[in-house]
Amino acid sequence: MEIADPVTGQMHYKTCIIEWTESDNVHCSPLTDLSSALGTIAVESLVVQNEYIFVQKNTQRSAEMYVSYRRQPFKKAYFPQGLESVEFELYDTDEHQVFVAVRHWTDVLNLYLSDITGQYFVLSLENVVTMDFGTFSFSDLIEIKSTPGVFLSNVRTTYGIVTMVTYDKGGNWSRLAAADPKCRLPDCSLNLHMMYSSFKYSIPQGIFSKKNAPGIIIGLGNEDGYLNMQSKSNSYISRDGGHTWTKLLSGNYQFNILDQGGALMAVQPGVYTRHIQYSTDVGGTWKPVTLNVSLMIDGLLNEPGITTLVSSAYGHHQTGDYGWVVIQFNLTGAFSGKCTDKNYEHWSPGGEHACTLGERAVYQRRKQNADCYNGQDYERPINSSVCTCTVEDFECDYGYENQAGQCVVAAWYDQSPVEDCPVGTKYSKSSGYRKVAADKCKGGVEDDKKYKPTMTDCPVLPPGDMRLESSATTGATTTGTNVTFYFRQGKGSKTTTHYNCTFGDGHQQSMQWNDTTPGVMKFTHQFLKVGTYHVTVQATNEKGQASVALPLTVEDRIVDLEVELPRGALQNEPSVFTAIPVFGLDNGNTQDLKQTHFIWQFSHQETPTLSWNGTVSFKCSEPGNYTVHVTAVNAVSSYHKALTVRVYGELVVVQLWFENLPLEVPPSLLINRIIFRRSFEKAVVKEISEKKILGTEVGEIQAAMLLKEPLRVDVVILPPTVNKNKITATQVAQKLIDAVAAHNLSIPLGSIDTVTPTKAVIVKEITHQWLHSYGKVWGSTVLFEDKFPTPFNFSFKVYFSSPVPMRKFA
Template identity: 35%
Template sequence: RSTDYGTTYEKLNDKVGLKTVLSYLYVSPTNKRKIMLLSDPEIESSILISSDEGATYQKYRLNFYIQSLLFHPKQEEWILAYSLDQKLYSSTDFGRKWQLMHERVTPNRFYWSVTGLDKEPDLVHMEARTADGHTHYLTCRIQECSETKRSGPFSRSIDVSSLVVQDEYIFIQVTAGGRANYYVSYRREPFAQIKLPKYSLPKDMHIISTDENQVFAAVQEWNQNDTYNLYISDTRGVYFTLALENVKSSRGLEGNIIIDLYEVSGIKGIFLANRKIDDQIKTFITYNKGRDWRLLQAPDTDVRGDPVVCHLPFCSLHLHLQLSENPYTSGSISSKETAPGLLVATGNTGSELSYTDVGVFISADGGNSWRQIFEEEYNMWFLDWGGALVAMKHTSVPIRHMWVSFDEGRSWSRYSFTSTPLFVDGSLVDPGIETQIMTVFGHFSLRSEWQLVKVDYKSVFSRRCNKDDYQTWHLHNQGEPCVMGERKIYKKRKPGAQCSLGRDYSKTVVSEPCVCGQGDFECDYGYERHSNNQCVPAFWFSPSSLSKDCSVGQSYLNSTGYRRIVSNNCTDGLREKYMAKMEKCPGKAPRGLHILTTDGKLVTEQGHNATFIILMEEGDLQRTNIQLDFGDGIAVSYANFSPVEDGIRHVYKSAGIFQVTAYAENSLGSDTAVLFLHVVCPVEHVHLSVPFVAIRNKDVNITAVVWPSQAGTLTYFWWFGNSTKPLITLESSISYIFAVEGMNTVTVQVAAGNTLIQDTKEIAVHEYFQSQLLSFSPNLDYHNPDIPEWRQDIGKVIKRALAQVTAIPDEQILVAVFPGLPTSAELFILPHKNTTERRKSSEAD
């Protein structure tokens, strides 16, 4: 432990216990004095708590093993703990006592309440598997999470690992009928289904950003494998429009999906993305949140000042956009909120992104122009609110130097931070970026212990900045001063001024709105931008469908095909022309009525809830009567669509196929939709009833007896002998002719919903046979348990006895003991093989 930024360290082994093995260290995000250490779960389950920045510790044993912790964003004493056996615990005294909240919680799918949105500060959002085996979205308070106190904001089950609670939004995924459907709740309003373009047909969706009341999402569509399309939403997160196609994706160290999109810090609306075009990866930039994208202009000269021949669009600058998964390295691109316009990234010039021939590039004007500062890969850090840059070579060999620049990378000073070359594993820079202190850690050789090197830059920042040390910088997009609907002028430290900014530094000087132009508007949902820059309806979209949620006498916002980019601050100009217009709701007859089940399946079990969803493409939802006939003699009616939005539940008391009919009617017309639902009772047992002996080339009746008998509509699959394809029937009996003499196998499989059961029997097939019914003395019934194994063993006993007393060869005797009481059997005398062969020969003659 060091209290002087790494100048000296105090050993704490005796403070935590000499034999204690630690696995993780947490610092409270709301009170840096509070620290929690976790013991290694393979040795013991305990935590050590400090309230004095790690000077002293108290040890507490636990009855569960912690996998991860989540601290409350406001209340420093409140913590959630996730255990190795998928249980969620809560503590209100910084881990001294714990209370079980819920079992079977999905990893990393639990969230604290968001201030200003959730009514209770101790509310927890979680995704958990409930007693019915399905995954649900649940909420409860940390001290009141019994089954009666929990609530389910979404009525149906959801897909595993789909719950995301982020800022104003909550997202979930529900797969039905093989298709993924996504739902969003904005500011804790009821969930609405997310609307993507009709034929995007997503396979996967990731929420990239929820900044500034808008959602950036990456969607992998049905025809994509290693790329995603970027979509951007309206304020409520419901209606999404395409921002950029075919953005590169990759897998992280833990198998997580990483999208090559980077949001520039300090200036809203600027994003960088790596897009795949004809098997080449190229870097694009946008200044208006994805409405327009362009390639990056390559530098005019290289790092030595020699001219670079690189002309758009055939040649441009390409950047690696990955953030570091290691907190002790800088990642391939960096920008800071406190240094607007300054970007540093690893990349290359050429026709596409390279992974071998890379250097480091810098932009001081928000990505408009770039300069190359290094020919190899370097880790880059910002010091003193971004006023200074520190560079350290990214290499596997030991180094002793780092470089510092005070003029946005134009000139660099080399500093030696160690006398002996060090294999650098990483570095720590104070999160506040104000202290000008850096700790480098590594090792001198592969066998040596770790070394910590403190690098203090305070002497370099000789004084505090005054007004003469600043200059103004005008944000622009290739000379256009209006970015996101406003002109912005920033205050920046003059290049070369070696003064410290201080905590009270303010970066923005002037901000004023611009007149709204074409570039301030994007195409609304259902519209596409054509070559003339106009937004026109897509072939699948009917603009009149926007009025279906309103009733006659009310008004609705009718889209012009455009919507102003969220967070764009432009005024006047084209704003009035492109704004949605308030219009009276037209009366419409119901059209496009659909009925489906919530899980997308057309099979349900007898005695279980079946939930139906009714959808209507056009019509007045508030003034349309709905009737749903379940097909079993029961029907329900509703005056409008409001009560049926969450689904209509019904329990079928008998098995069968039922015609479910939905009927919608208003004063202007009506529409009907039909669904055929299979209601099944799970089958538990099947018995194949076959004769023991059959005559060749004659019909044999075979029956499958199913229990329970009232199982509804079943499908039977019949296999005979060595056939690889079954005969399929809806009847439980089948007639079959056996053409091959000898023992023939018969197998039946019975399918009911998701259940499949089978039975197999053998039939002896011969040209002819003799048979005789057998009866037994009553005392045999006392020993008969009436199970197949007993009947088989008794048959063997009878067969051996008959073979002895009759001198008939063993292979010509077959004894079949019948089920039930009194005990009875049938004796079959089969023809001798030679006799059968002689008969076949005479028939041939």
């Protein structure tokens, strides 16, 4: 099954047996894991067909297909080099062979055929017509159900689109012979409309074939040098599996095959008509059925299938009644009776003695002009025999190309074993030929040495095609976490190769190949410092060396947010909010804020605000309480907090200057700055409150330190909720200015020292809004809402005289 990681959303392949427990719960018992060397896979890429399981893995530039043959471990599928693969479309996996279309670019798609394992592919057909709509795509490739091994495809050429046919499931392709003897290859051929014509030019897509109607193929197209989208199309039929064609009807028609090929029905789509035509001699002649109303026929259906002579046409009235109209036809009366043995003939695809994929099949089918029907109980006898192998039953192997009928080594292929080949063992070296996987032939040239591989000693090969992945599938991990790395080597020797891994943090690890999990070497490492690292594996042996690198971001997990905001803000004036993330690991790291972003949502705004430095500006035109939501996010975590800010219509800021206090806190000690600032702010608020310098006509005071020379503290004075004496905040502020001028305000600094402000002034603009240390004055009681530690002992130079418990801050 394909399952998603609940954290990263990435997809993985897992196998298990579904069992029902006594409580009707589903239990999944794990089976042998085929995916341990696979890693993450592309979404919705899992396909199970016959003996094959397919998944797709995406890289930055291209895609790779992996296949499990007969439920064995997944292996990478190999395609001829030169074009990067973007997407894979499976068309057929019958007869122990995979037929796949590979999209290389937007309008470039090639067809490939595999060996029996589905791992090694060779080119079958180039430049297949395709269209990509983003959410879905299609290609002009159609399997003919009436004749095994036959496919039709449209390809792009220099002059236009032409139709190609293969009679051996993609082994060889050729153009279709035209019905008109004047239209001769190679300048003229029959070309048929498929999906591209339908989507691009609204021309009906008309390739009709049925499994139980052997040899019959019906198509719409034209006879020309290429497929003409502008000229009128006609209908054509082949009764011998696509080898020869006959013109059926002039114009576009939709067809229905009945009675296992004994009868045909035809109707023109997209026009109102009173006529439906039928044929009892496989399209040799046609007879009309006249309807009593004019209908636009939307489709034809068999009831209940191809063995019946009953068909239904459904469509719409021309007179404005837009409901469905269904008309049923029974063609039994068009025949004189049921067929007997004398009414049948034997037919073989390609001719009486022809072999297709190493087998000669002989079908019994009704003679074209026999005036009888097969009936629903007719069982068609099919006789088959195995053919002797000829050159036609072989194709060029992976890494080889056909040149003048001979398979020669391709320029990109070095003939070395693709998979691991331990030195001291042997591998099967291709002669350049391989038997077509779906071919059933026996003997003949199969026994010729020219077509057989040879056992060859495994050479020492330079390492290559290396990939490095990790358990940190998002490319980021948390400090202190064990990261598992998965190293894969697609080419070159392994047992004779030395591997050295450097982690980018000063550590390295030397290894020899050890694949306890087939195809992958695993190792672990723990990163203790925040940063971006490049983990590199270098592989070296006597024939060469190669390396692969994987970038990895290491970050601390956010465990809390210290949000600095004004508990009181002035309406129509901007206020600054700052969020400082607290990280979880106490390892002395300095987390780079550039790796963290912040999402702010204010209750009066519909659109959230994104910031990268933790600071945003807020302005509100009406007084009141507002909720502020902030979420800090980095590559490994996120943390959310919601707070409330009060917007006032009036407040005054008095700035206290401490010119005699040197500011010598080392700026690199961010935690020291925060603790000192908050402690000093609390001391200012407490001293003002306890000495009742402002009297009782004040609702709230706040303090915010500016870490500048000289040190300054903004004291924000908010009006009381109930103001019986109608005193203004400016009048209250003047009391503080007078107290400073009279030297009646001294701020304790530690247990011994005090410091006195040298001046106090009212500032018109709020230049600093880290107003987080505050108290409410109720009589002589100050209620501090800040949770930070109480002030520490400071020397006069504002250094800590005792150790400070470190907490991680950005």
